[in-house]
Amino acid sequence: xxxxxxDISSSKLFDLINEGLSAMEEGEKKExxxxxxxxxxxxxxxxxxxxxxxxxDLKKDGSVYKGNAKPKADVTISLSDDTxxxxxxxxxxxxxxxxxxxxxxxxxxMLATKLDTVLKGAQAKL
Amino acid sequence: MxxxxxxxxCATGASPLASLLKHxxxxxxxxxxxxxxxxxxxPSGLRTFNQNNANGSQEADHFFNAQQQHDPGxxxxxxxxxxxxxxxxxxxxIGDREWASQYNPASSSLSPxxxxxxxxxxxxxxxxxxxxxxxxxEYWRQQHTPSPSGFSTSTPPPGTLASTSSSSTSFAxxxxxxxxxxxxxxxxxxxxxxxxxxxxxxxxxxxGKGKGRFIELDDKDWEEQFAKAAASSAPVEEEKAQVExxxxxxxxxxxxxxxxxxxxxxxxxxxxxxxxxxxxxxQTNLTESSVSDAEMAAWEAQYGSQIDxxxxxxxxxxxxxxxxxxxxxxxxxxFLSTESPFPFSSENAYESMTDPFAExxxxxxxxxxxxxxxxxxxxACRQDPGRGEAWRAAGETWAxxxxxxxxIRALEKAVACGGKDxxxxxxxxxxxxxNEGQELRALATLEKWLSxxxxxxxxxxPDTSHPVSPWDTSNRVIxxxxxxxxxxxxxxxxxxxxxxxxxxxxxxxxxxxxxFYSNSDYERARDCFEAALSVRPTDFLLWNRLGATLANGGLxxxxxxxxxxxxDLRPTFTRATYNLGVSCLNIGCYQEAAEHLLAAIExxxxxxxxxxxxxxxxxxxxxxxxxxxxxxSFLCMxxxxxxxxxxxxxxxxxxxxHGFEF
Numbered sequence: 001x002x003x004x005x006x007d008i009s010s011s012k013l014f015d016l017i018n019e020g021l022s023a024m025e026e027g028e029k030k031e032x033x034x035x036x037x038x039x040x041x042x043x044x045x046x047x048x049x050x051x052x053x054x055x056x057d058l059k060k061d062g063s064v065y066k067g068n069a070k071p072k073a074d075v076t077i078s079l080s081d082d083t084x085x086x087x088x089x090x091x092x093x094x095x096x097x098x099x100x101x102x103x104x105x106x107x108x109x110m111l112a113t114k115l116d117t118v119l120k121g122a123q124a125k126l
Numbered sequence: 127m128x129x130x131x132x133x134x135x136c137a138t139g140a141s142p143l144a145s146l147l148k149h150x151x152x153x154x155x156x157x158x159x160x161x162x163x164x165x166x167x168x169p170s171g172l173r174t175f176n177q178n179n180a181n182g183s184q185e186a187d188h189f190f191n192a193q194q195q196h197d198p199g200x201x202x203x204x205x206x207x208x209x210x211x212x213x214x215x216x217x218x219x220i221g222d223r224e225w226a227s228q229y230n231p232a233s234s235s236l237s238p239x240x241x242x243x244x245x246x247x248x249x250x251x252x253x254x255x256x257x258x259x260x261x262x263x264e265y266w267r268q269q270h271t272p273s274p275s276g277f278s279t280s281t282p283p284p285g286t287l288a289s290t291s292s293s294s295t296s297f298a299x300x301x302x303x304x305x306x307x308x309x310x311x312x313x314x315x316x317x318x319x320x321x322x323x324x325x326x327x328x329x330x331x332x333x334g335k336g337k338g339r340f341i342e343l344d345d346k347d348w349e350e351q352f353a354k355a356a357a358s359s360a361p362v363e364e365e366k367a368q369v370e371x372x373x374x375x376x377x378x379x380x381x382x383x384x385x386x387x388x389x390x391x392x393x394x395x396x397x398x399x400x401x402x403x404x405x406x407x408x409q410t411n412l413t414e415s416s417v418s419d420a421e422m423a424a425w426e427a428q429y430g431s432q433i434d435x436x437x438x439x440x441x442x443x444x445x446x447x448x449x450x451x452x453x454x455x456x457x458x459x460x461f462l463s464t465e466s467p468f469p470f471s472s473e474n475a476y477e478s479m480t481d482p483f484a485e486x487x488x489x490x491x492x493x494x495x496x497x498x499x500x501x502x503x504x505x506a507c508r509q510d511p512g513r514g515e516a517w518r519a520a521g522e523t524w525a526x527x528x529x530x531x532x533x534i535r536a537l538e539k540a541v542a543c544g545g546k547d548x549x550x551x552x553x554x555x556x557x558x559x560x561n562e563g564q565e566l567r568a569l570a571t572l573e574k575w576l577s578x579x580x581x582x583x584x585x586x587x588p589d590t591s592h593p594v595s596p597w598d599t600s601n602r603v604i605x606x607x608x609x610x611x612x613x614x615x616x617x618x619x620x621x622x623x624x625x626x627x628x629x630x631x632x633x634x635x636x637x638x639x640x641x642f643y644s645n646s647d648y649e650r651a652r653d654c655f656e657a658a659l660s661v662r663p664t665d666f667l668l669w670n671r672l673g674a675t676l677a678n679g680g681l682x683x684x685x686x687x688x689x690x691x692x693x694d695l696r697p698t699f700t701r702a703t704y705n706l707g708v709s710c711l712n713i714g715c716y717q718e719a720a721e722h723l724l725a726a727i728e729x730x731x732x733x734x735x736x737x738x739x740x741x742x743x744x745x746x747x748x749x750x751x752x753x754x755x756x757x758x759s760f761l762c763m764x765x766x767x768x769x770x771x772x773x774x775x776x777x778x779x780x781x782x783x784h785g786f787e788f
Contacts, residue, residue: 028754093646122708124674
């Protein structure tokens, strides 16, 4: 069952994230959750004005679902469809997006800085 | 390599000022274009403003009326029409334009006495809360003298403001609230009306206040119109003062006219520096369409976090989720006081040797597995726990072997030993924290390093009067490092490094590189690492860092070249091999990726394990990571059977029979 919303094209990213999480072994998932340790409530708005809400839980169960965070989000990020896609493609990073106002953050802003890592695939190590 | 030095942004190049100028230049150009100052006043400010949106045009009217009494020659009509159109059409953007438009004092409408009076009021205001009152007072003072009636007629806004203000903690004085209200509607007028003139303190305050929320003006016409329309105004003399400012300030002040000078007090200078920080960031990130959004973002960030109570701005949370830890350069060495015993290996053949340290170095040179060399270093540490170089060698070797956590423990011990290795260990620790996602801790660690390496550098204390975003802290530390780069290697504390050239301190470049990297500013990070490499071309750790920067910056092929350089210098460099695998994975070369990862896993085995006399342990986090990425490669190849096998308990040689060469 897909999490995406056909009117909000970047929402298929949620499916991808979810798949990535489910493909992880328990240990790996736990490690990722330990590093990020947050529940992201994502409010994505399409160009036409439709807004959808999804939650990426990287604290309790390590899952992605549609709808508001249960019980409570650590951070709520509001962004446009395009911005979300650009973030995932690596064309934009969290800081740039935030500074230019493309990303609105409510709550634990520290977590917003982790959004990049959540969205990216494998990361190189310094 | 030469081009690296001259071309790099971070390196000081021909003159220590070059890098500064380079940054300044960028600032300047945007200043001229945009003439932008969007002070980021307190969250409540914008909120209240937004609530007063509807009142915007009303206030504008009032303002205009007020103004017109004083400057009948000023043809407001065209301006007003434009304004109103904007107000109607663009809602919050108007407010931002206000913030945004250059705050120019009304020289024509203020006599010297009035100006002095306003300044006095302003100073009084300054005693209240932080940035916002200044801004409000700024505005307030602009408005005050010409027409008090203008204010009183606009009671609804102040009224509402006051009530909304009361909900915000920092809006105590009613007057302040009114100031803010007028700022809403009137600012635009103010911005438009006032010709750029001498009243630097207000302008300076305003900019500083907002913490430099610059927003590009969409309509450059406005500027021209105002410039033309404003009467020739005699500069208000007492406002003008010739003050020597820190180098950073003039660039910021350029957004005012060239002939304006600053009368900026200490706190203003501070604000301007903060301004500069944010400005530097913004200048690279500005987009035209999101004027109000930028403001909103800032507001939401601050306001939202205040409202929610848990300010996760590093104030309440450690990245690992431990509440209450704010990493600063003072407490980042807290591990020193906790003195947890080091988890030494139970069996260590090197302990019986007389000089395990030398043995460790030999092992590294001859290409033995890193874990072996690390074991030797560990023995040296056990023999002499005060030997910083041994701890550092152990820590760096473990990190290179993809055993970050163990590396961190050893580096902490190194730091405790002090000396030049202790100082260097701070830098390695910072890198480790970045890898672990503990960015704030990394920032504090870098600050600590800088305080040890460049003790004579004068750094402004962090502005703790209001919550900062993690990016503010980052920018502050970046500035400190830039200052160190400008100061040049001669300012480095003696005895720490024998690699300094006349111009470039590679460690400062590495620090800057790490800072930019953690901000995802990969282009700048690249410049810095390349600069460092120009001084230390055989530093394989640096080659790997460059590679990681290129990889995460979206240049996997170049990253691969950098990793190969690292591996040429140190073939046993597990981390570089791992990174190579990651890059291959990202470009779709799954077979190769798997092979590199398998090689890395095998490389991690120590002598006992090689030869198959026992599988690797259930794996500390280091090998876990390798296995997980391997598994991912198999999944990408659609080989679920292999993915099933990809566990730390599996003997890696199994995969040879599946057609992988490593």
